[in-house]
Amino acid sequence: xxxxxxxxxxxxxxxxxxxxxxxxxxxxxxxxxxxxxxxxxxxxxxxxxxxxxxxxxxxxxxxxxxxxxxxxxxxxxxxxxxxxxxxxxxxxxxxxxxxxxxxxxxxxxxxxxxxxxxxxxxxxxxxxxxxxxxxxxxxxxxxxxxxxxxxxxxxxxxxxxxxxxxxxxxxxxxx
Numbered sequence: 179x180x181x182x183x184x185x186x187x188x189x190x191x192x193x194x195x196x197x198x199x200x201x202x203x204x205x206x207x208x209x210x211x212x213x214x215x216x217x218x219x220x221x222x223x224x225x226x227x228x229x230x231x232x233x234x235x236x237x238x239x240x241x242x243x244x245x246x247x248x249x250x251x252x253x254x255x256x257x258x259x260x261x262x263x264x265x266x267x268x269x270x271x272x273x274x275x276x277x278x279x280x281x282x283x284x285x286x287x288x289x290x291x292x293x294x295x296x297x298x299x300x301x302x303x304x305x306x307x308x309x310x311x312x313x314x315x316x317x318x319x320x321x322x323x324x325x326x327x328x329x330x331x332x333x334x335x336x337x338x339x340x341x342x343x344x345x346x347x348x349x350x351x352x353x
Contacts, residue, residue: 192348193283194341203287203337207330210291214323215298215305216243222319237311240319244302251299266292279344286340290333297325 193199212219217239225236251258266289273282301322304310310318 192344193279194344195348199283199341203334206287206291207334210294211323211327211330214319214326215240215247215301217319219319219323222316222323226316233312237315240305240315244305247298247302248306262292282340282344286333286337290329293329294326297322297329 214222217236221232221236221239225233266285269281269285269288272278273280273285301318305315305318308314
């Protein structure tokens with residue numbers, strides 16, 4: 179047995195049975211729920227506890243990030259929408275029509291991020307249009323985080339079910 183075969187026998191390179199895929203899934207959702215509109219959630223908590231300069235820092239960070247997000251959306255939003263739609267559609271076709279497991283895994287990792295992106299745009303517009311500050315801003319940031327975490331929980335649940343199904347199917351086929 180050569181080195182290459184030994185490594186690939188030890189580390190299963192299929193997506194859903196690969197530990198690294200599940201670690202990546204956990205890291206993606208942990209990071210996504212921690213960074214609310216590009217602002218670390220501990221800043222929101224610190225502003226809640228201490229107010230004053232911490233609140234001013236939070237408001238500045240939120241203003242900078244939502245202005246950036248809304249500017250990018252305004253300038254190239256339709257192009258981004260088209261490219262992302264084509265990418266997600268390609269992954270869905272490759273994964274679920276042609277049964278490419280890697281495409282299924284990437285689809286289940288990236289497709290929920292489209293929902294998070296839509297939630298982020300909605301929150302950014304609401305914060306800017308309503309001129310939210312202080313407690314109203316913190317409540318909106320918390321609501322955004324809870325919505326993101328809900329999408330993440332559903333995505334992880336669906337991914338886990340699909341991954342288990344794929345692993346059982348491969349196991350039933352003998353390998």
